[in-house]
Amino acid sequence: MVDIEVINETDTKIELLLKGTDRALINAIRRALIVDTPKMAIHQVRFEQGTIEEDGVIWETIGPLPDEVIAQRLAMVPIPTKHDNFHFMDECPKCAELVPDDRGCPECTIIYQCSARGEEGGLAVKARDMNVLGDTSLQIPEEYGDITLTKLYRGQRLEFYAKAVLGVGRDHIKWSPAAGVTFIPRQVAVLKDRKKAKFLWDLGLQTTARDFKKSRLEDITKVAVLRSELNHVGPSTDHGRDFQDAILLEDVPGEFILSFETDGSMTPRVAFEKSVEALRSRFGGLFEQMEATL
DSSP: EEEEEEEOOSSSEEEEESSOOOOHHHHHHHHHHHHTSEEEEEEEEEEEOOOOEEEEEEEEEEOOOOOOHHHHHHEEEEOOOOOOTOOOOGGGGGTTTSOOGGOTTTTEEEEEEEEEOTTTTTTTEGGGGGGEEOOOOSSSSSTTTTTTTEEEEEEEEEEEEEEEEEEEEOGGGGOOOEEEEEEEEEEEEESSSSEEEEHHHHTTOOOGGOOOOEEOOOOOOHHHHHHHHHHGGGGTTTTTTHTTTEEEEEEEEEEEEEEEEEEESSOOHHHHHHHHHHHHHHHHHHHHHHHHHH
């Protein structure tokens, strides 16, 4: 049984301590976070084309960026992902039996609409200018509203409908909610030579001799700080020869620190839970096949 402890957590970042496991399982979770965690992302965009006249001004659907570039930017905008409210299009109870081009309903699709006009000096069209058609809780989060899509000048307009659907990162990076997914062994610091370690204390950094209880430092946060500070007394520094191995970092068997952040489409806790569910589903299916075969 793997024990999990939250070390640090914010709305977009998390650091977890996993005990009673090995590198293989941690790496499987890392990969699942990147490629198997379901996420909503804009998959189709319909740009309106044409020219209109309003109050003597001719407005054309042209701009400095090609539609393909804008579509790519739209694909990377964080879309609020509520896993309990949506299905994959090919698993949707209302759309699954339809041909792919006819699929799309409130249970598997979110539609956004944008209509913007340029102005003298230029107007930046941002993610907040996209209006969701339906549940307002699916509006682009305010903290990501400043993502710029393009810039329009007087006489230029942009109108489109964008469809967001559920997908996974193994199909396209736009469906990958996690970034910077890393893991390292948990380490403890062991004080081997208090006299030589004084070269580090004398630098006036954060770590001091008082942090070591019975010549050991086990606090995860403080060990992370110490790991960075040891660079000041490493082999390539002026103090390296004198400091030598006064303090050693030792791995704790079976314990690892996993950290990552999300793009804002979901909290890191939800992303972690969904990645574990994906692993459980995959290996559960494998066990069933093995039992049926053997």
